[in-house]
Amino acid sequence: MHDDFSPLPGPCSQLRFLQVTRSEALVHLRLHRPDKRNAISDAFLAELQIAFSALPPDCRAVVLSGAGEHFCAGLDLSEVMERSVADGVLHSRAWHQAFEQIQYGRVPVVAALHGAVIGGGLELAATAHLRVADRSTFYGLPEGQRGIFVGGGGSVRLPRLAGFSLMTDMMLTGRVLDAAEGQAAGLSNYLVEPGKAVDRAIELARKVASNAPLSNFAILQALPRIADMSRSDGLFVEALMSAVAQGDDEAKARVRAFLEKRAGKVGREA
Ligand code: 1HE
Numbered sequence: 001m002h003d004d005f006s007p008l009p010g011p012c013s014q015l016r017f018l019q020v021t022r023s024e025a026l027v028h029l030r031l032h033r034p035d036k037r038n039a040i041s042d043a044f045l046a047e048l049q050i051a052f053s054a055l056p057p058d059c060r061a062v063v064l065s066g067a068g069e070h071f072c073a074g075l076d077l078s079e080v081m082e083r084s085v086a087d088g089v090l091h092s093r094a095w096h097q098a099f100e101q102i103q104y105g106r107v108p109v110v111a112a113l114h115g116a117v118i119g120g121g122l123e124l125a126a127t128a129h130l131r132v133a134d135r136s137t138f139y140g141l142p143e144g145q146r147g148i149f150v151g152g153g154g155s156v157r158l159p160r161l162a163g164f165s166l167m168t169d170m171m172l173t174g175r176v177l178d179a180a181e182g183q184a185a186g187l188s189n190y191l192v193e194p195g196k197a198v199d200r201a202i203e204l205a206r207k208v209a210s211n212a213p214l215s216n217f218a219i220l221q222a223l224p225r226i227a228d229m230s231r232s233d234g235l236f237v238e239a240l241m242s243a244v245a246q247g248d249d250e251a252k253a254r255v256r257a258f259l260e261k262r263a264g265k266v267g268r269e270a
Helices: 043-053 087-104 121-126 154-162 165-173 179-185 195-211 213-228 233-247 249-259
Strands: 017-025 026-031 061-066 109-113 114-118 130-134 138-140 188-194
Touching: 017 114, 017 130, 026 195, 043 087, 061 195, 087 121, 109 121, 114 121, 114 195, 121 154, 121 213, 130 195, 138 179, 154 188, 179 188, 188 195, 213 249, 233 249
Parallel strands: 026 061, 061 109, 109 130, 114 138, 130 188
Antiparallel strands: 017 026
């Protein structure tokens, strides 16, 4: 499986908690702490930042998955007890910085989910631009039971994905969603059979990587910001972004190819 991926040399080859491989324009980042269900410690978080900073310039999309039985069990709870309140604020801000780097990075990220996607693991999944879940996936936010609160941007990202009311329910009652419920709620974009999430994520990432880079830039950088703006500001920024994208040579070449019948039709690509 995924035979065409090989280890990425450079700083990523030194990482303890991440396996980083590449195949042409795709990089596959695999959370690799299966004995602790890929729970994210401070050292693990630092490695995520290193990996996303060290993406090769010609990388056009990332697939993010987890090794072992689960995608990610969230925050490494063994480190919580040692933190003061002041340390806690800084800790959460470090997660924000790492996760903003993923969401607002240079390349689209497709997450492949399976097993537990819990707490900070769900917050991490929410930073991705697309999520493929297999049917073993389950989602939880047990912060209420653990006496803590989300700290990895979940209160900002998750209501935008699946709604404020559902997130409140998950945090207050500890409600766990199965894969089908998560798909219906908008936590995943695609639902596949067990063991198939990485394959599907790679397939989608290849498609995404073949888009015009400036279109992908606009989708990653402008779209979420416009969603946060007032209607009037959003429409204005949309007009600017649209003009910038259309003015690019690549856009002109792609539109010309369609008009000259050299490009695929919608729903009937070659
Ligand atoms: C961990 C963690 C962890 C597992 N921190 N060590 N997250 C949670 O509250 C989720 C807690 N974890 C679980 O509910 C379960 O471990 C799972 C459902 C994810 C998986 O169950 P299972 O039976 O496959 O594994 P396990 O036997 O429970 O765990 C295997 C080992 O991983 C075990 O350690 P060991 O030394 O006894 O082998 C567990 O202690 C360890 N482990 N999860 C530390 N999370 C930025 S703020 C974000 C806030 C949050 O993320 S809150 C949610 C925290």
